[in-house]
Amino acid sequence: LRGIKDRVDKVLAKLSPLFDQLYAAEGRPSIPPEQLLKSRILMALYSVRSERLFCEQLAYNLLWLWFLDRELDEGSFDPTVFTHNYERVLSADAAQLFFAEVYDLSRQEGWTSDQHFTADGTLVEAWASLKSFVRKDGNDGAKVKSAKDDDPGNPTINFHGEKRRNDTHQSTTDPQSVLYRKANGQASKLCFGTQVLMENRHGLCAAITVHNPIAQDEPTVALAQVDEHRQLHRARITTLGADKAYHQKKFVAGCRDRAISPHAACKQGMEVAGLDGRTTRQKGYQTSQRIRKRVEEIFGWMKTVGGMRRTRYRGLDRTQAWAYFVAGTYNLLRITRLAMSLQAG
Numbered sequence: 001l002r003g004i005k006d007r008v009d010k011v012l013a014k015l016s017p018l019f020d021q022l023y024a025a026e027g028r029p030s031i032p033p034e035q036l037l038k039s040r041i042l043m044a045l046y047s048v049r050s051e052r053l054f055c056e057q058l059a060y061n062l063l064w065l066w067f068l069d070r071e072l073d074e075g076s077f078d079p080t081v082f083t084h085n086y087e088r089v090l091s092a093d094a095a096q097l098f099f100a101e102v103y104d105l106s107r108q109e110g111w112t113s114d115q116h117f118t119a120d121g122t123l124v125e126a127w128a129s130l131k132s133f134v135r136k137d138g139n140d141g142a143k144v145k146s147a148k149d150d151d152p153g154n155p156t157i158n159f160h161g162e163k164r165r166n167d168t169h170q171s172t173t174d175p176q177s178v179l180y181r182k183a184n185g186q187a188s189k190l191c192f193g194t195q196v197l198m199e200n201r202h203g204l205c206a207a208i209t210v211h212n213p214i215a216q217d218e219p220t221v222a223l224a225q226v227d228e229h230r231q232l233h234r235a236r237i238t239t240l241g242a243d244k245a246y247h248q249k250k251f252v253a254g255c256r257d258r259a260i261s262p263h264a265a266c267k268q269g270m271e272v273a274g275l276d277g278r279t280t281r282q283k284g285y286q287t288s289q290r291i292r293k294r295v296e297e298i299f300g301w302m303k304t305v306g307g308m309r310r311t312r313y314r315g316l317d318r319t320q321a322w323a324y325f326v327a328g329t330y331n332l333l334r335i336t337r338l339a340m341s342l343q344a345g
Helices: 002-022 033-045 051-058 062-067 079-089 092-108 218-233 249-257 283-304 316-344
Strands: 116-125 133-135 169-171 178-180 189-199 205-211 239-242 261-264
Touching (some): 033 051, 033 316, 051 062, 189 218, 205 218, 205 316
Parallel strands (some): 239 261
Antiparallel strands (some): 189 205
């Protein structure tokens, strides 16, 4: 945690001008934005499921008080003030700047590659019940059991025989979530798509995008991430690894147009122009196929430790902001452990 704190302080020093604009100059003293951001890192590191629970544990956790640079007599935050300050101060744009600065720090320390990357996507389940997925026109054809023999506050609904589609139905709890499944044989759930761009040297998260998986498929988002990463970090990406879901003309042609070698896993019996034996026989292709599986470590940590198995917020913007914090925390933890291993060696 010491190594993470040192690196976070370096990032916050660069973001200080932004925080000076966000901090209120009048009225009751608000919570410093630096402490709000550090609180998000602690919530991701220690799998804290809510702001109120974090404030409760902060009251007696000396380690967290030290990490936030708070004195013992200051104690914890008021949960309501903490939540309102977070919504006012730390937007998706501020979260994106934090993530970008963390990645720049990893580049400065020499942990990242500017040439070889991997693209992959996953689904993050929305915190909304399928019962909230009703017709947009209000003429819901579902049959509700009588309240006499059921819970009137949470009645049993029978959707048997009714086709529910995103063009006719929408969740009342989280309207921006969509009913989707990633593969045949899986259950459809209300979810968001989450696309990750990983650098191949040490498996750091180079970009993360929360999106509508129906309006934007994974190859489209992956190519957009490549363009943004090149512009933001001036990286000269030469190879892009991916699984079989990216073995399609749009992805391969998009990589070729960007002077990138598409290292996508090939589907048996399917040919795509621009990806043949001249690419798949190369040693670099085999290396990309071996390293690309490391992206699952990012997904695994973010869902089990970082709390992104299901969204804790509603809407794309707030979910995207939390994704930036979780991915940035993963990178901080990763480069700190790499530095410790190098010193021990």
